[in-house]
Amino acid sequence: GAVVSQHPSWVICKSGTSVKIECRSLDFQATTMFWYRQFPKQSLMLMATSNEGSKATYEQGVEKDKFLINHASLTLSTLTVTSAHPEDSSFYICSARVAGGFSYNEQFFGPGTRLTVL
Amino acid sequence: ELKVEQNPLFLSMQEGKNYTIYCNYSTTSDRLYWYRQDPGKSLESLFVLLSNGAVKQEGRLMASLDTKARLSTLHITAAVHDLSATYFCAVDILGSGGGADGLTFGKGTHLIIQP
Numbered sequence: 001g002a003v004v005s006q007h008p009s010w011v012i013c014k015s016g017t018s019v020k021i022e023c024r025s026l027d028f029q030a031t032t033m034f035w036y037r038q039f040p041k042q043s044l045m046l047m048a049t050s051n052e053g054s055k056a057t058y059e060q061g062v063e064k065d066k067f068l069i070n071h072a073s074l075t076l077s078t079l080t081v082t083s084a085h086p087e088d089s090s091f092y093i094c095s096a097r098v099a100g101g102f103s104y105n106e107q108f109f110g111p112g113t114r115l116t117v118l
Numbered sequence: 119e120l121k122v123e124q125n126p127l128f129l130s131m132q133e134g135k136n137y138t139i140y141c142n143y144s145t146t147s148d149r150l151y152w153y154r155q156d157p158g159k160s161l162e163s164l165f166v167l168l169s170n171g172a173v174k175q176e177g178r179l180m181a182s183l184d185t186k187a188r189l190s191t192l193h194i195t196a197a198v199h200d201l202s203a204t205y206f207c208a209v210d211i212l213g214s215g216g217g218a219d220g221l222t223f224g225k226g227t228h229l230i231i232q233p
Contacts (some may be wrong), residue, residue: 034221044161
């Protein structure tokens with residue numbers, strides 16, 4: 001149980017285009033999903049917290065107009081990188097927290113999406 | 119601001135040896151997580167430590183948590199090549215209302231175990 005999927009697993013796009021990444025909880029409901037970004041050989045950095053039915057909360061330094069997050073249902077959150085540029089190339093990983101789950105912040109991570117912007 | 123520091127950041131060791139990875143964090147928290155990441159892959163959860171003095175073991179890995187010292191350790195016993203990976207610790211601070219917050223990760227320890 002507690003499987004999180006991401007689609008696509010990798011994407012290559014031209015500079016200036018927009019890319020949408022989907023994060024799905026397959027066998028559980030997730031009221032909260034998180035989006036992280038990982039540059040090569042670096043750690044994961046939290047970008048934003050996505051709550052079902054409400055606006056996402058962005059971390060300091062993350063442009064909300066560039067990284068659009070939509071959490072339309074309890075099993076799906078999407079991250080859209082608008083007008084992508086080469087510096088946005090990174091490994092994007094989502095995680096999901098089980099709705100009504102344990103008191104601790106147990107998160108299940110998706111397999112990641114590797115974005116390359118040419 | 120919560121800061122999480124791991125050391126060492128890089129470790130090369132021989133099979134059969136023991137070693138410890140350290141994770142220090144700056145703000146009071148009693149929830150600490152250890153993850154493993156293989157190249158090009160996402161995170162695999164190893165341990166969740168929820169209280170002071172917590173100790174968990176799985177195979178050759180053992181993790182412990184000292185909330186007073188704000189320190190967690192990941193100990194590797196008799197290392198084998200298959201344990202080569204990058205190991206991350208992560209900490210969170212839940213809101214007083216029990217809301218979920220994202221995790222703050224350490225920089226990771228890149229572990230290479232040589233035959």
